[in-house]
Amino acid sequence: MLTYYNDYKKYSSNIKKEKDSTLTLQCGRIFDPSLPPRLNDDPNNPLMPPVKLASVTVDTRSFHKPCVNIEYSSIINLVAVGRSGDGNESITLKFRLSKNCKNRKKEILQEWIYTESDLEDLDRERESKESFTVTFCECLNCFDHDCCTYTIELIEVAPFIDQNNNPTIAYSITHKDILALISCEDHLQCGRIFDPSLPPRLNDDSNDPMMPPVKLASVTVDTKSLKKPCVNIKYSSIIDTLAAINPDDPDVDITLKFRLIRNCKNRKKEILQEWTYLQSNLEDNDGERESKDAFTVTFCDCLDCFAEDCCTYTMELIQAAPTLVNSDIGVLYNITNKNILAIVSCEKDLQCGRIFDPSLPPRLNDDTNDPMMPPIKLASVTVDTRSLKKPCINIEYSSIIHVSAANNPDNPNVEITLKFRLIRKCKNRKKEILQEWTYLKSDLQDTDTERESKDAFTIAFCECLDCFDGDCCTYTMELIQAAPSIISNNIETLYNITNKSISAIIGPKNH
Known part of the structure; x- marks a missing residue:
C-alpha cells in the first residue's frame, strides 16, 4: 500500500511540475522526398503510397488531459509548363494529417485540399508561389502512455493532363515546417467549430438592411490565474471559390470579410481585427473555374491585468460580395476545414510582437544594376530564454498581401514577386538570417479592368537551441525585395501588406 501511495505522490508531483511549466514545444522533422508529377489522380490505376512531408513526435504522458496543437507551414510553387490550347490548366494537391501511437492503429485526423486553376497562358509560362499553412488542435481525455507521431502527407497530385498524357503544371513544396505545442487545457484551448448555412450574399449592398454576421468558430479562455496574461488566437480554414461559365461577362470576383471579436462577461463586445x-481571377470563357486556398490568420493580445471573467473569442463572416451578372450570382463559395485555438500564458512563455507601418517602396532590390537598398522592417518580437535549458521557440508571422494590376491592353501579363526574410539578432552576436520566403502572383492580367487579390500570407518558423542563451534575442520579419512588372518604365503592379501580426512561443523542449 505504501508503494502505491509513493507512486501516486510522485505521479501527482509530476503533474503539478508539468502544469507549472505550462507549455512545451517540439520542432518537427522535415523530409525532402522526390515529388511525383502525378499521384493517385486516376481511379483506374493502383493506389500509390502517400509522400511523407514532415512529422513531429510528442510525449503527453506527464500531462493531465493534455491538448496538442499541430501547425504545418509551407510554400507551394507552381509553374505552367504545357500549352494545352484550351486555357484550363489547373492542379489539385491533397494533404493529410495522421497520428501514429505505439500499439494503436494509425488515425487520419484531417485532410486539406489546395486547388489552383488560373495558370494557363498562351504566351509564356505562368508561375505562382503562395503560403499554405494549416493548424489542427485536439484535447485528449486521459493520459497517453506512449509517444505519438503526427505526420503531414501528400496523398494526391492531380494536374491538368494534355492530349499526350503529360502534366501541364509542375509543382514543388518548399519551406516546410511543422511543430507541436503541448499543454494542459489551462493554457491551450481547442475551440468550437460551427457549420452554418453560408448565404450566397452577405452585406454587399449598402441599400439593403445589415444582416447579422455568421459565426464560424469560437474559443473561450480563462486568464484569472495569470498576471498580465497574453492570448494568441489562431484561425485556419480552406476557402473554396467556384465561378460558373459566363462568356458575356467573364470578369467575376468575390470578396469575403472576416472579423474577430472578444466578449467578456459584464463587458461590451470588442471588435479586435x-x-x-x-x-478576382475567376473568369473563364470555356468552363467553371475553381480555387481552394488556405486562409490562416493569427491575433496576439496581451492584457494589462487580471481578467475577472472568462472571455470568448469568435471568428465571424461579416461580408460575402460576389460579382452579380444580370442579377445572377457569378461566384459560389464555401469555407471548410475550420479550426480555432487559443494559447494562454504569461509573457515569459508567449510574446506578442511589435508591428511597424513603414512606407512600402513600389520597387525594392529588383534590379541588379542598382545599389542594394536596405530591407523594410515589418514586425519584430523579442524573447528571453535565460530561464530555460534547451529552449524551443516558435515564431509565427501573419499578414494579408494586397496586389492590384492596372489596365494594360498591349501587355496584360503582369506579375509581382515579394521576398520576406526572418532574422535573429542577439546581444553581442552577429545578426543571423534564419529563412526566406517568396510570394509570387502572376495571374494579374486583364485587358478590360484592374485586377486585384488579397491573400493570407502566414508562415511559421520553429527552432530549438542547444544551451542557455545569456541574452534576449529579437526576431524580425523584413521585406527584402519587391519586383513588380515594369512596362515602358511604368510600374504595372501595386501592392500593400496589411493585418500584420507576429508572436513568439517559448517553451522547454518536449521529451
Missing part, C-alpha cells in the same frame, strides 16, 4: 480575402 478584420481581414479581407479577395479573389
